[in-house]
Amino acid sequence: MNILIRLAVIVFGVTLLSACSSDADNAMAPSPLQSYTPSVQAVTAWKTGVGNGNGGYYFRMRPAVRHGVLFVASRNGDVSAVNAKTGRTLWNENIGANITSGVGVGGGNVYVGTDNARIVALSAQDGHLVWHAPVTSEVWAAPEYARGIVLAHTITGNLSAFSASTGHLIWRYDEAVPSMTLHAASQPEVAGNTVVAGFSDGHLVVLNLQTGNMLWQQQVALPRGNNVIDRMVDITVDPVVVNGVAYVATYQGRVAAYDLDKGQLIWSHKISSYAGITADRHQVYVTDADGRVWCFDEATGAVAWRQTALKGRQLTGPALIGQSVAVADRYGFVHFLSRSSGKLQGRAPISADAIAQPVADNSQLFVLGTNGTVWSFVLRPFKA
Template identity: 40%
Template structure:
């Protein structure tokens, strides 16, 4: 925690850091005495990593600290860059099916469903494109920048804005159906948790460290719970953002906060089933028996979903600015700040393999579908990768 204070204080004194000013990744990069990233060591190559295809999606995040995550739906994968390019590609080959230049400053997305591709912009708009050809179907005004992935289900499109609001829109017309408002702290991380739709509920985490469940159709609250209460005297010490997306498994929501705790919450009631001290600003991964998470020191953990106890911890990638973990069979996969994709054993966390997808950071969570890892680098490199023993 102490290594962040100098850089952030400088930003605050310069007058540009009152809200959503920085991400811990920025702190590492800007501080003179930042911890040196762990060096990569040679591996015996027990996992054969193979790139199935790779392509470029414009300029990617273009150093804008936006939340652009590939979205796989059926045999298609949708991806966007921060300068307005949106593409639909064949998931098996990477061949472009369509590509459009929206000329928008895209900051969140894409999400897809109900025949639409949704993107959020830095100019406070939610835009719906036709999934068959990329033509614009509608756009709607929101209250501020969308730094999360919009979601859609049952005819309702949902977007989370950086100022702590959730918006619901009619998917056919783009007309606003409801709004849910949460106040945000004075100082927050630069990012937002993406909403997760489960049945008739929207689950979302907020910068205040609170997790909420609201009705998809009406926007009415079902329950609200504090995952971590802010502590400390300064605004910096009291930051407890939920920036990673909640993970729902068998009626239990797993979520983590920055400078706070990881918790399991009942989806039906909002009752906290367990908490454990763990600070993270990325999301979680899981298989049938374990949870996986990258903490704010870039240690990768395996945690027991029944009680939150540690099963193993890998510290060999410390300070390499890891993405959230994804799970592929017996392997846990994380990206790092140099464009490497690391493969860990789900049994004990040992490093088993790596490959490089471009030279830019991989900050978004790799997406695993049908035995393939889709990874999107911040510079716009999109690749499909597989691994086997």
């Protein structure tokens, strides 16, 4: 599997940082940058350095933005708050442990997970420690806040719910973990009083937010093949809920849409994805494992368009900004596609590989690089 060159895997609790030599020999070469007629221009509003990025490890440390402040975590334990408009650092704190997750924010706090099996809550106002609590193992996905509760998803398939104000454990859900998994996990999505969570065994599970009781579950993809690598069907893509429909994607499996109330399958496509999915009220956008970007009709699943010009460039998941779909790659570029047609609209260089799915907030797009640099882009009509 080519993706194993980029994604570490976990086998019986041991991290393997490279794939077998045959995979390396057969790695998909990145598509060369193609010429196109630009229609948008990505202007760098600001860039700033915060911490050491992911420290050379494969951790998808996606920033979070709330009320005009961008919160960024780094592998070395730094958590920073940055003015989203100006790039000025408002505060920076080191939590004294290696961070393994992206950032969650809500309830006046900022939340991160660590490699010593803890979830840490800092004040969003000034960064002081509010509480920390033990979990069963490393937290790989960004904690999710909703209605006074913080959810943490760990390496061992555990989903824990904590009081956002005190760190008190409210409930815990456990899912079986396969013998081999990708070195990534999905952030739960909360819709109303419902938690939508994807796990490394290919299960999509829907729980009651307050109690943790299961409402329904579906096997999004079935493991197939004669070896453990071929049978990997991890859900590392964060589920998305729009208009009462849960959208999810699995590695070596499929992209699927489920009725949130009933758990019934609405549509699906056989597509492998580990990077990301997003949606608006009409369309669903997915980056597949080979670097193609897909757009589906949200109601029927019909393919609206597919962009193949970026194959092999190790794309992040998509983010929506204006009338564009933004994806970053691991070769130092951010690409902008038309929402309606998928055509290339613009391109912006960055001086590092992108860590995770870009973050969009109103008219700004934030991209975090592996070296700890954050870029803020604003899209404008292209002028020759």
